[in-house]
Amino acid sequence: MKSVIPMDETYAQRIWRLFKRDRFAFIGFCIVIVFFIVAALAPFLANDHAIVRVADGSVSFPVFRSLEPIEWRFLLYVPLAGLVYGFRGPLFLRVGRGLWIVAGVVLLIEFALFFHHSFNDVTNDRTLPAAFKLMPPIVYSPIETSPDQLVPPSWKHPCGTDSTGRDVAARLLHGARTSLAIGFISQSIALLVGVSVGGMAGYYRRWVDIVTCRFIEVMECFPTLLLILVVVSLCDAANNMIIIMVVIGLTGWTGVARLVRGEFLRLVGQPFPQAAQALGAGDLRIIVRHLLPNSLGPILVTATFGVASAILIESSLSFLGFGMQAPTPSWGDLLSEARKYIDFAWWLAFFPGAAILITIMSYNFVGEGLRDAVDPRLRVK
Amino acid sequence: MTTYLLRRLLLVIPTLFGITLLTFLLIRLAPGNAAMLKGGSGPNGGHAVTAEAREQTIKLYGLDENPFVAYGKWVGNLARLNFGQSFVDHRPVIDKIRERIGLSVSLAGTALVLSYVIAVPLGILAALRRGQPVDRAISVTVFFLYSIPVFVAALVLILFVAGGDYLNLLPMYGANSINASEMSWPAWVWDRIQHMILPVICLTYGSLASISRYSRASMLEVLGQDFLRTARAKGLSERRVIFVQALRNALIPIVTVFAMELPALIGGTIIIEYIFTLPGMGQLVFQSIEARDQFVIMGVVTISAVITLLGYLFADIVYVLVDPRIRYE
Amino acid sequence: MRSSFLSVENLGIEFGPRDNPVKAVDGVTFEMAAGETLAVVGESGSGKSVTALALTRLVAEPPGRYMSGEIFFQGQDVLKMPPSKLRALRGKQIAYIFQEPSSSLNPVFTIDYQIREAIELHRPDVRDVRGEIVRALETVGIRDAATRLGDYPHQLSGGMQQRVMIAMALACQPQLLVADEPTTALDVTIQKQIMDLLKDLKRTSNMAILLITHNFGLVSDFADRVVVMFRGKIVEQGPTAEVLRNPQHPYTRALIECVPKLGQKQHRLRTIDYAEID
Numbered sequence: 001m002k003s004v005i006p007m008d009e010t011y012a013q014r015i016w017r018l019f020k021r022d023r024f025a026f027i028g029f030c031i032v033i034v035f036f037i038v039a040a041l042a043p044f045l046a047n048d049h050a051i052v053r054v055a056d057g058s059v060s061f062p063v064f065r066s067l068e069p070i071e072w073r074f075l076l077y078v079p080l081a082g083l084v085y086g087f088r089g090p091l092f093l094r095v096g097r098g099l100w101i102v103a104g105v106v107l108l109i110e111f112a113l114f115f116h117h118s119f120n121d122v123t124n125d126r127t128l129p130a131a132f133k134l135m136p137p138i139v140y141s142p143i144e145t146s147p148d149q150l151v152p153p154s155w156k157h158p159c160g161t162d163s164t165g166r167d168v169a170a171r172l173l174h175g176a177r178t179s180l181a182i183g184f185i186s187q188s189i190a191l192l193v194g195v196s197v198g199g200m201a202g203y204y205r206r207w208v209d210i211v212t213c214r215f216i217e218v219m220e221c222f223p224t225l226l227l228i229l230v231v232v233s234l235c236d237a238a239n240n241m242i243i244i245m246v247v248i249g250l251t252g253w254t255g256v257a258r259l260v261r262g263e264f265l266r267l268v269g270q271p272f273p274q275a276a277q278a279l280g281a282g283d284l285r286i287i288v289r290h291l292l293p294n295s296l297g298p299i300l301v302t303a304t305f306g307v308a309s310a311i312l313i314e315s316s317l318s319f320l321g322f323g324m325q326a327p328t329p330s331w332g333d334l335l336s337e338a339r340k341y342i343d344f345a346w347w348l349a350f351f352p353g354a355a356i357l358i359t360i361m362s363y364n365f366v367g368e369g370l371r372d373a374v375d376p377r378l379r380v381k
Numbered sequence: 382m383t384t385y386l387l388r389r390l391l392l393v394i395p396t397l398f399g400i401t402l403l404t405f406l407l408i409r410l411a412p413g414n415a416a417m418l419k420g421g422s423g424p425n426g427g428h429a430v431t432a433e434a435r436e437q438t439i440k441l442y443g444l445d446e447n448p449f450v451a452y453g454k455w456v457g458n459l460a461r462l463n464f465g466q467s468f469v470d471h472r473p474v475i476d477k478i479r480e481r482i483g484l485s486v487s488l489a490g491t492a493l494v495l496s497y498v499i500a501v502p503l504g505i506l507a508a509l510r511r512g513q514p515v516d517r518a519i520s521v522t523v524f525f526l527y528s529i530p531v532f533v534a535a536l537v538l539i540l541f542v543a544g545g546d547y548l549n550l551l552p553m554y555g556a557n558s559i560n561a562s563e564m565s566w567p568a569w570v571w572d573r574i575q576h577m578i579l580p581v582i583c584l585t586y587g588s589l590a591s592i593s594r595y596s597r598a599s600m601l602e603v604l605g606q607d608f609l610r611t612a613r614a615k616g617l618s619e620r621r622v623i624f625v626q627a628l629r630n631a632l633i634p635i636v637t638v639f640a641m642e643l644p645a646l647i648g649g650t651i652i653i654e655y656i657f658t659l660p661g662m663g664q665l666v667f668q669s670i671e672a673r674d675q676f677v678i679m680g681v682v683t684i685s686a687v688i689t690l691l692g693y694l695f696a697d698i699v700y701v702l703v704d705p706r707i708r709y710e
Numbered sequence: 711m712r713s714s715f716l717s718v719e720n721l722g723i724e725f726g727p728r729d730n731p732v733k734a735v736d737g738v739t740f741e742m743a744a745g746e747t748l749a750v751v752g753e754s755g756s757g758k759s760v761t762a763l764a765l766t767r768l769v770a771e772p773p774g775r776y777m778s779g780e781i782f783f784q785g786q787d788v789l790k791m792p793p794s795k796l797r798a799l800r801g802k803q804i805a806y807i808f809q810e811p812s813s814s815l816n817p818v819f820t821i822d823y824q825i826r827e828a829i830e831l832h833r834p835d836v837r838d839v840r841g842e843i844v845r846a847l848e849t850v851g852i853r854d855a856a857t858r859l860g861d862y863p864h865q866l867s868g869g870m871q872q873r874v875m876i877a878m879a880l881a882c883q884p885q886l887l888v889a890d891e892p893t894t895a896l897d898v899t900i901q902k903q904i905m906d907l908l909k910d911l912k913r914t915s916n917m918a919i920l921l922i923t924h925n926f927g928l929v930s931d932f933a934d935r936v937v938v939m940f941r942g943k944i945v946e947q948g949p950t951a952e953v954l955r956n957p958q959h960p961y962t963r964a965l966i967e968c969v970p971k972l973g974q975k976q977h978r979l980r981t982i983d984y985a986e987i988d
Contacts, residue, residue, distance in 0.1 A: 218396055218403060219403075221687075222403070222644070222685065222686045222689070223644045223647040224645075224648055225648035225649075225652070226666065227682070229667075229670055230670065231407070233678075234407065312530050316531070319652070320667065335533065335536065339536060342536060342540055349536050349537070353533040353536065357530070361525070608814055610808070610814070611814045611816075611875075612816070614766065614768055614801065614805070615801040615831070616798065616802060616831060617797070617801075619793075626816055629819070630818055705862045705864075706818075
């Protein structure tokens with residue numbers, strides 16, 4: 001007789017299982033992962049520096065010299081995030097200790113990067129002779145201009161070139177980095193602010209809640225894009241990635257705050273937070289170790305849609321000329337150029353447009369899949 | 382009902398206060414302005430500022446005064462719709478806004494109405510045919526549309542439908558053709574419509590997903606209610622049960638949610654007016670941002686926020702009027 | 711001989727997956743005579759409500775399935791009727807009142823509108839519809855009915871809402887009134903009022919009443935005959951006085967004993983031991 005005793009699975013495992021069943025969501029998730037990998041490995045995929053070069057009897061790795069700080073950050077932080085997740089149990093057993101350790105590592109990395117100076121090395125390894133060299137698949141760097149301007153897609157330039165002869169494919173690959181970085185970091189900021197504000201409103205209630213709700217209402221009255229444009233221009237921050245990330249984050253937290261507030265208000269009414277308090281747990285511990293994990297599902301859903309929205313905003317900003325500008329590769333910027341040459345240079349619009357479309361759609365699929373997996377009204381299987 | 386309305390109206394005040402406060406803070410904390418105060422006619426974002434503009438800015442925003450006094454002045458100015466004068470052409474900001482706001486409002490308004498007219502029936506249809514291919518098809522289509530960024534859609538539409546190598550059905554930019562003033566009235570209207578078709582489409586398709594999904598959910602919830610069983614037991618035709626008894630209930634939340642779409646629409650007009658070169662408020666604010674024309678920027682921002690606030694208020698009032706359970710407490 | 715008023719024969723309705731269905735109604739057979747008051751008694755899940763809904767094919771067909779049986783009402787084969795005839799049956803010949811009056815009335819329409827809907831549908835030649843409505847409301851004991859026409863359901867108390875439901879059911883002068891646990895959701899004092907109202911109706915009209923209830927206490931001075939259902943099957947039926955005096959089936963006995971009796975010394979309320987019955 002088949003056993004009907006349900007397996008013990010954690011909340012996270014259950015969500016993952018339900019999520020996997022939705023094929024669209026799963027495909028979206030895979031695409032998201034692929035984009036991440038592409039973004040992290042972009043310098044190894046499209047670069048005019050060789051990955052490995054053997055010449056004059058010595059082996060060198062020119063590509064590493066060309067890495068900008070942001071590229072280093074991608075290469076270092078993604079595995080770091082993986083490690084933190086893998087060791088989250090022991091790390092965060094005491095919440096404070098975990099936070100200190102992570103902060104320490106981050107500070108270390110940033111400190112090291114501070115001393116990084118870019119080698120503005122315009123020699124490209126395509127032409128340099130070498131006994132052996134391993135070039136990236138696309139042998140152009142995203143910022144390298146050339147006389148082949150506005151060339152349609154060909155063997156040499158699979159996605160064509162733009163008005164200054166830069167290879168569109170290279171800009172596309174490196175642009176993924178810009179979009180993803182801005183998307184994720186701005187959403188992290190939004191999450192941080194939103195969870196804090198919403199959490200406090202939901203946990204402490206009374207006047208904290210009233211004030212917070214008014215504040216959220218006020219923020220929601222301002223059209224987001226307009227507000228961001230204004231702030232970015234007031235700070236004179238076009239092309240300043242950090243300020244853009246911060247501004248997008250600081251204008252996009254209201255959704256998360258509302259959600260967290262609602263969840264906390266609901267959870268605080270249940271017995272377990274009281275039980276924790278009776279055992280002597282302080283407010284922070286209750287919030288972080290009891291209330292937050294139970295709200296994680298909807299928060300993740302909102303965060304996923306938030307990343308899609310942030311990528312969209314960044315692209316819009318760049319499109320309007322207030323985001324990342326050339327020579328920094330950005331999909332939005334590519335599209336704004338495309339507008340000028342729309343009559344004949346269809347490739348300038350098609351490839352970046354498709355890239356943005358696929359990215360946003362994938363995040364939306366993932367968000368939808370998560371939402372269904374997290375929905376408590378679906379029958380327990 | 383009157384108590385509810387009164388309370389709701391009273392709530393507008395703190396939010397208005399918050400809006401004015403936020404815009405005020407934006408102005409005070411803007412690095413450019415602070416520099417201006419200290420550094421004479423120093424660069425404001427790379428542009429040299431005339432002494433006159435500097436004087437104006439300091440005076441209007443009360444930069445040299447006590448923050449509380451300055452705030453009081455700011456609110457006073459707002460109440461009189463005095464947003465100062467544009468740096469660019471020295472005309473009062475309020476006039477510049479006034480002549481452009483009509484186009485933007487009609488653009489956003491048409492898009493809002495159109496998105497409801499299309500999405501609500503779709504959502505209800507999906508609810509009535511739940512689980513069937515129609516439901517899934519609608520869901521997938523709307524989702525796909527929602528994922529397309531506005532400027533991508535605009536570019537694609539322009540590429541294929543407006544000027545360019547392919548079809549050349551619709552004009553590419555402007556709200557009217559160049560010779561519009563010479564046209565007779567019906568021709569003018571038709572010309573305007575032709576120019577607005579693409580912008581309206583671009584502004585509409587994005588909202589279809591949320592509205593249709595919300596309609597579907599609302600309808601599904603009503604379909605599970607007991608009173609429909611009573612209606613059937615009375616012998617009413619299925620058509621009457623669904624389209625009179627059920628729908629009337631389902632529409633209540635749907636109708637009151639329209640205010641949620643407003644901020645997105647207002648923000649969307651910026652991009653669309655930019656791409657299609659429409660002389661609306663979005664284009665005005667964009668040009669002003671490029672020109673660092675601060676007074677205009679602040680004027681548009683404040684007015685947008687107030688319009689949104691009024692939209693929310695209006696939605697709440699509509700809700701009260703439409704749901705008898707609230708109306709007669 | 712089969713009754714010519716209402717005859718249910720071997721009715722079978724099931725729910726759930728086809729390979730493992732739940733037989734909500736399993737081989738149910740009973741009759742009603744015109745003007746009679748019949749009570750169907752059983753606990754939750756016994757199938758009594760589904761049986762009642764089946765009389766006008768109100769059971770939603772997904773998820774329910776009519777597997778077997780026939781229902782004849784005044785010579786008409788209900789289960790084989792075309793939809794248009796079914797709609798003429800509902801409300802006009804067989805009317806219903808349900809358990810939860812607060813959710814059984816449409817919250818966005820006035821009670822005037824809801825009753826009017828029924829009258830205009832089934833009695834189109836009535837000229838003074840408003841008068842009819844007022845009369846119906848007064849019959850069920852709502853005072854100042856004329857002033858309450860514009861009220862919405864949520865403005866009325868539970869007892870009043872149920873009276874409105876009854877008025878709505880009576881407005882088309884049906885031959886059979888099916889009352890599905892009409893008092894379960896109401897206070898005990900209101901329960902008595904509603905039951906008294908039903909008794910009045912029984913006395914003053916020749917309308918048949920089918921009362922569904924889980925409370926045997928309501929049955930004794932109200933119903934002429936009683937049908938006892940358990941897990942989809944009828945376990946006993948007969949004239950009320952006889953069944954009460956001499957219950958044959960152990961379940962019936964258990965149900966009767968559950969009702970607390972005045973003057974009886976009980977330390978604990980009786981509950982039903984299912985093992986005994988099976």
